[in-house]
Amino acid sequence: MSTILSLQNISKRYGAVQALSGVSFDIPTNCVFGILGPNGSGKTTLLGIVTDVLKADTGSFTLMDESPSALQRRKIGTLLETPNFYHYLSGYRNLQIVANIKQQSEADIPRVLELAGLTARQHSAFKTYSLGMKQRLAIAAALLGDPQVLILDEPANGLDPVGIAEVRNLIRQLAHSGKTIIMASHLLDEVEKVCTHVAILRKGQLLGSGPVNVVVARDNFIEIGSADNRALAQLIQQHPAFVQLLPAGDGLLQVTFKDAMDPATLNSWCAQQGVWLSHLQMSRKSLETAFLELTNN
Known part of the structure; x- marks a missing residue:
């Protein structure tokens, strides 16, 4: 199995706090890769570095066997925070704004709305969406431009059981289409249901990485x-x-x-x-x- 993202000795410190300490692992192509760990383990910091929101103190990473560049970053779709859209605008109009910011074609909007299961509600105001629909619209925004890698930080956080199931089904659908999905999550049940591979972090240190059933052995x-x-x-x-x-x-x-x-x-x-x-x-x-x-x- 080929590697789509490789991290080598990534370290990051915030003052006296060592957020990440020499983290290295590879993420295979066409997998659903979960990054797990208790609060404060470094999950979000690691995703921030990979998406170039943060700079590592030491270490490096390669994406698709190349050093990250502006062109390579455009092949990554990201959802790192709570969805932040204009409440009084429709889902479609919000995606138009995102497409312009990301310099992506508005012609791609119908495709991502269909993937997210929001075509029927595309002209409804964002404020009328359920929590699950809002999160699916955020994932649709990340999919603009058809990125090969999708990075999601706690995609099911704060959702009710229906919303969690909706997001879970969308992730499975995207994985089956050939996307590589990297997601941080503390919902272990969801990780078990959707992830094929996992990395476990604790206090900024990597405890293990690889297939879920190997890293989290359950006798x-x-x-x-x-x-x-x-x-x-x-x-x-x-x-x-x-x-x-x-x-x-x-x-x-x-x-x-x-x-x-x-x-x-x-x-x-x-x-x-x-x-x-x-x-x-x-x-x-x-x-x-x-x-x-x-x-x-």
Whole structure:
């Protein structure tokens, strides 16, 4: 897979605060790349540097294998702040103003309105739009000129469930069309649903980057129970693949094995040792739990 954006040792300091410290990672072409981290981790600063709103103290980045230039930046669509449009003007008229500011052709407006699902409401005043529609209009504005890369800072922040679903579906649609989408978000559920790759930041340092299921590892575990959990706990720790045993609530035990465990095989093994299971269920660590474990270490 080719690389569309590569960051090398990006650092940025605000007075005594080290916002970013030697951050390096690559973003593959045609992916949805999530930048995750707690508040103050450096996500917005990093996006600001990539879009040339901010200057890094040290380090560099390349876009499409070239150093950034005015021409290259025009191939990036950005949404870094809360949508800021004229409330009494229509969606179409607002996009005309944005197109003139960005020096893009107004002929592109019908295309981006269609992509954002706003064609039917293009002549309605912005103030009559729902939160989701306002955010989709902002994404439509970022799409003017048909950029290859779209950078979104918290695109679903502050939206209700309907608005979140609307933005999520638009991001998926854009990804399927071949765009590379880079988004900062603290909504882990949304990241899991739309992102293929991720970078995790904490206090300006990179904890890891790559495919979501590799960076935020979530081990499978099995919940088990029996009439005598004390005997079951003693037995299960003798299993050759045993790794960890934890209480799971409701009188159950949570067991992790070093290899994938077939439930039927485990049930049979326990029975052969004289312990009969009354509860056996495969489970998986939530993305939120895995993320918190990673960022709190």
